[in-house]
Amino acid sequence: MPHSELMSIGVFARRSGLTPSALRFYADSGLLPPAEVDPASGYRYYSADQVARATALRRLREIAMPLGTVEAVLDADPGEAARLIDEHVAQVLGEAVAAQRNAALVKSALGGLPSVPVAALKGPVLADAVEQILTATAREPGMPVLGGLHIEADRESVTLTATDLYRLSSRTLVPTEPASTPWAATVDGDELRVAAAEIRRSPLVRVEATPHGIRLRLADREDQYCRLLPEEFPDHRLMLASLPEPTTRAIVSKPLLLHALEEHPEEHITLCATDRGVHVLTADAGHEHPEVLLPATVSGQPLRLSFRLTTLYPAVSTAIGPDVMLDLRGPDRPVTIRSADRGDLTTLAMPAKPAHHAA
Incomplete structure (x- = not known):
């Protein structure tokens, strides 16, 4: 192939995202040999059709895949490659969960770590609440606090809250043993997810606050430890206090x-x-799709609101009980979604502009 159709190692490095030293290493290991090597100068040249393989190689190494598995993936058919990648990711995730658990156990066992009793709660009830509320979290690189669960405790209650800025879910639990003093902090959501399985198997969980985390003392099981997030949780109480009264209520x-x-x-x-019920239809008025009319008890003025499915569905699915109550305030105000007969789990969901208005 003429050199005019080839790329030098520097140009190919920029195209592939690999450094020249990495390209030399992968060439020597047989994973990515150059298309040509100048016999006189020893310069290495690469072709354009090698960019895809080089990019895939880089991405596989970025997920810590061993060289032997990388070679097998690159040389396999698409189905086998996908299986090998899935196996590797499952192994990495399993090791990460095990590392989280072991780190929690080590931190929980640290001698001399000061702690303050927060509350005692029934394990299965706390685990259910944690899993329900964590559905409202989000992974945002610039706002790690959105991946956390905010806990507020006083003598009468323990309130769990999470938000992704489009939904806000909150559940209030009655402690078996109340807090001696008010306490509030935001706990890492991923670590709570890992701990939830053990929490569920403990009849009683004593929550203790440490300087940088919470210790969950479990009956007849190993204690769990979850770290606190240092960022300030969004001021949800101000938002709740500023909500106007609902203009329409629907029970469906x-x-x-x-x-x-x-x-x-x-x-x-x-x-x-x-007054006929709750109508479900497409937000795009031009879309031909039959309207669905759900029987409902509706009070107040007729109202029409649009939502993203990813916002509304989780808010409804986590509600407790056979019927949900929707308190509506207008097309640009949060909707309150809760059980029709139990108010300890509440979710706010923000409406969205209809699709045909989005532009």
Whole structure:
């Protein structure tokens, strides 16, 4: 191949994202040999059709895949390559979970670590609440606090809250043993997810606050430890206090509403609350899709709101009980979603502009 159709190692490094030294290493190991080597100068040249292999190689190494597995993936057919990648990721995730657990155990066993009793709660109840509220978290690189669960404890209650800025979920639990003094902090959500399985198996969990985390003392099981997030949690109390009274209330069957959302073909969904019930239709008025009318008890003025499926569905699915209560305030105000007969789990969901207005 003429040199005019080849790239020098420096140019190829920029195209592939690999350093020249890495390219030399992968060439010597047989993973990515150059298309040509000048016999006189020893310069290495690469072709354009090698960029895809080099990029895949870089990405596989970025997920800590061993060289032997990388070679097998690069030389396999797509199905086998996908299987090998899945196996590697599962192993990495398993090792990460094991590392989290071991780190928690080591931190929990540290002698002399001061702690303050926060509250005692029933393990299965706390585990359920943690898993429900964590559905409202998000992984945002610039806002790690959105991946946390905010805990507030006083003598009467323990309140768990999480938000992704489009939803806010909160559940209030009655402690078996109340806190001696008020306490509040935001706990790492991923570490709580890992701890939830052990929490569920303990009839009683004593929550203790340490300078940088919480220790969960479990009955007849190893203690768990979760770190605190240093960032300030969004001021959800101010937002809740500023909410106007709802103008419309609808009580609708949770299974029927979830089924209508699952069958809906669009990313955007519009709900219309009228004296006939709750209408589910596409947000795009030009889309030909039959309207679904759900039986509902509706009070107040008729109202029409649009939502993203990714916002509304989790808010409804985590509600407790067979019926959900929707408190509506207008097309640009949060909707309160809770059980029709139990108020200890509450979710706020922000409406969205209809799809045909998005531009």
